[in-house]
Amino acid sequence: MSLDVRPTPTRRRAKAGTTASPPDRGVRARLSRLDIKVSPYLLISPFYVVFAVFGAFPLLFTLWMSLRDRELASGKDEFVGLRNYTELLQDANFFNAVVNTLGMFVIATVPQLLLALMLANALNRRLRGSTLFRVGFMMPLVTSTVAVAVVFTQLFDTDFGLINWLLGLVGVDPIAWQSDRWWSWVAISVMVDWRWTGYNALIYLAAMQSIPKDLYEAAAIDGASRRRQFWTITLPMLRPTIIFTAIVSTIGGLQLFTEPVLFDNGDTDGGSTGQFQTIAMYMFDTAFSNDDYGYGAAVAWMIFLLIIVFSLLNFMIIRRMGGAR
Amino acid sequence: MTLVAGPDLAGARGQHARPRAGRLRGLWEASPLTYITLIVGLVLSVFPIYWMIIVATRGNEIVGDVPPPMLPGGELGENVSKVFDAQEAYFAKGLVNSAIVASSVTISTVLFATMAGFAFAKLRFRGKNALLLTVIATMMIPVQMGIIPLYMMMGWFGWQGELQSVILPFLITGFGVFMMRQYTQQAVPDELIEAARVDGCSTFRIYWSVVLPALRPAAGVLALLTFMQTWNEFMWPLAALTPENPTVQLSIRQLNGAYFQDYTLVFAGTTVATVPLLIVFVIFSRQIIGGIMEGAVKA
Numbered sequence: 092m093s094l095d096v097r098p099t100p101t102r103r104r105a106k107a108g109t110t111a112s113p114p115d116r117g118v119r120a121r122l123s124r125l126d127i128k129v130s131p132y133l134l135i136s137p138f139y140v141v142f143a144v145f146g147a148f149p150l151l152f153t154l155w156m157s158l159r160d161r162e163l164a165s166g167k168d169e170f171v172g173l174r175n176y177t178e179l180l181q182d183a184n185f186f187n188a189v190v191n192t193l194g195m196f197v198i199a200t201v202p203q204l205l206l207a208l209m210l211a212n213a214l215n216r217r218l219r220g221s222t223l224f225r226v227g228f229m230m231p232l233v234t235s236t237v238a239v240a241v242v243f244t245q246l247f248d249t250d251f252g253l254i255n256w257l258l259g260l261v262g263v264d265p266i267a268w269q270s271d272r273w274w275s276w277v278a279i280s281v282m283v284d285w286r287w288t289g290y291n292a293l294i295y296l297a298a299m300q301s302i303p304k305d306l307y308e309a310a311a312i313d314g315a316s317r318r319r320q321f322w323t324i325t326l327p328m329l330r331p332t333i334i335f336t337a338i339v340s341t342i343g344g345l346q347l348f349t350e351p352v353l354f355d356n357g358d359t360d361g362g363s364t365g366q367f368q369t370i371a372m373y374m375f376d377t378a379f380s381n382d383d384y385g386y387g388a389a390v391a392w393m394i395f396l397l398i399i400v401f402s403l404l405n406f407m408i409i410r411r412m413g414g415a416r
Numbered sequence: 417m418t419l420v421a422g423p424d425l426a427g428a429r430g431q432h433a434r435p436r437a438g439r440l441r442g443l444w445e446a447s448p449l450t451y452i453t454l455i456v457g458l459v460l461s462v463f464p465i466y467w468m469i470i471v472a473t474r475g476n477e478i479v480g481d482v483p484p485p486m487l488p489g490g491e492l493g494e495n496v497s498k499v500f501d502a503q504e505a506y507f508a509k510g511l512v513n514s515a516i517v518a519s520s521v522t523i524s525t526v527l528f529a530t531m532a533g534f535a536f537a538k539l540r541f542r543g544k545n546a547l548l549l550t551v552i553a554t555m556m557i558p559v560q561m562g563i564i565p566l567y568m569m570m571g572w573f574g575w576q577g578e579l580q581s582v583i584l585p586f587l588i589t590g591f592g593v594f595m596m597r598q599y600t601q602q603a604v605p606d607e608l609i610e611a612a613r614v615d616g617c618s619t620f621r622i623y624w625s626v627v628l629p630a631l632r633p634a635a636g637v638l639a640l641l642t643f644m645q646t647w648n649e650f651m652w653p654l655a656a657l658t659p660e661n662p663t664v665q666l667s668i669r670q671l672n673g674a675y676f677q678d679y680t681l682v683f684a685g686t687t688v689a690t691v692p693l694l695i696v697f698v699i700f701s702r703q704i705i706g707g708i709m710e711g712a713v714k715a
Contacts, residue, residue, distance in 0.1 A: 135532040
């Protein structure tokens, strides 16, 4: 790189010094000052243009629509104030979706992050074939969510699924993965965990590798066991990373959509009694299936609020936990 | 933490050099339990993909076989051609559409993200920090917040069901800008830019012939991540596109809806839509994983 560029300045500088006439230099200087002033904004402008049109405007427009009764098919469009929100607070289907989403979020996220910590801790040792393990753990993230959800749905099939067959071998009766509310949550959580555990493990591994090795050596000399080292060194040092992954999982978990939709054979009603309909599915359903766009917009804002509340909650809980230790 | 450990360690180094070596020998050694944990994790990570391939390469009679088959068969070609013949799925069209959408989004994301990343990392301008904060803040906004108005906007522009509708909103992401900013900061020395500046290069010229070449490795990682994410996108295409003009993920959904008893057919579809990406990932895995892990530490 430096070979390409370094020689040029000297050559050019010499030329500019000898040949450029004063007025020319003035124009150039002004141009270059303009360049330095304006170019940064030009360089970042594509981001802001795209964000303004497809990010910020829709966000505000969602707010506006949530205050209206809006149907696209009939063309109905009238201002109703907060009616969508007051209806939402009495809507049993909405609460069902909230409970489902939170339930799946908890049973997906907690084991996921614990397993990721375990895997990362194992990967942090001196290993044979560490690349193989890393690549293997990341493969789920690369496969399409739709494809995975289809495959898992078959694995969880009540009559012909591999998982019930395996459970049968150890004497467990077939589980109704789809129709039972609790088990459908478990099945969907397994899909989510399958996808994200390895990714989180690598994030934790990266953070673990940046912890100074001296700390462990000192602890080992003082006679601390590995388990103790993990609790007193690794975990506290990872706290910022754990907060980060927990918040990312919260944002993803509260928007859960693809897995349950494919588990429902491509529909958004979340099973025969809505036993695994998530908030995102409910929003999609109200807007695109029931042509109730205003109400759907109100649901969208509730998702956003929930994400903010739970991210803050996460942040506080994990910080408190670390502080107590 | 370091403050407490520091003096201790210094003492240990000076006084007990010998016993230290003995005690520390095993400190980073992997135990059998470590390997067992990792191997179980590996098997669980890979098995569903492997199972997908087994089913995709066999006939439908295997469904419910006891014990289930654990090796691939020889009927992949047949199953795949059935997938392309399945009319409801528009599978070939879905593949082509996905390739177009993912490539367009990838090219523009890399270009715009390196541009903005360069500006945020190396140029001085008023309001830089506040602007960078807004970039980071946009990463927190869920896509779903926007899909209802986005859908209506596409109606105004006459783009409903057209590929623009799934390309234009994703031309650049806050994530891309932030990632490229982090890399530029570390990969492009200030002197290099100063030198080009003295040389009389305009800012755009510096971007094009100094910064962009230096960012090539990181830009490659961003490109691969963006391509994979766009390829796998589901919710917004489901709202914006029609079954007749789908992305490949929508084709799979159609296939799954129409042939949900015919697993070998559906799995052949998911295999075709998944395996090429997996191969690309394995080839570039070192760079991608390095990129993800480096990004994690800095974030």
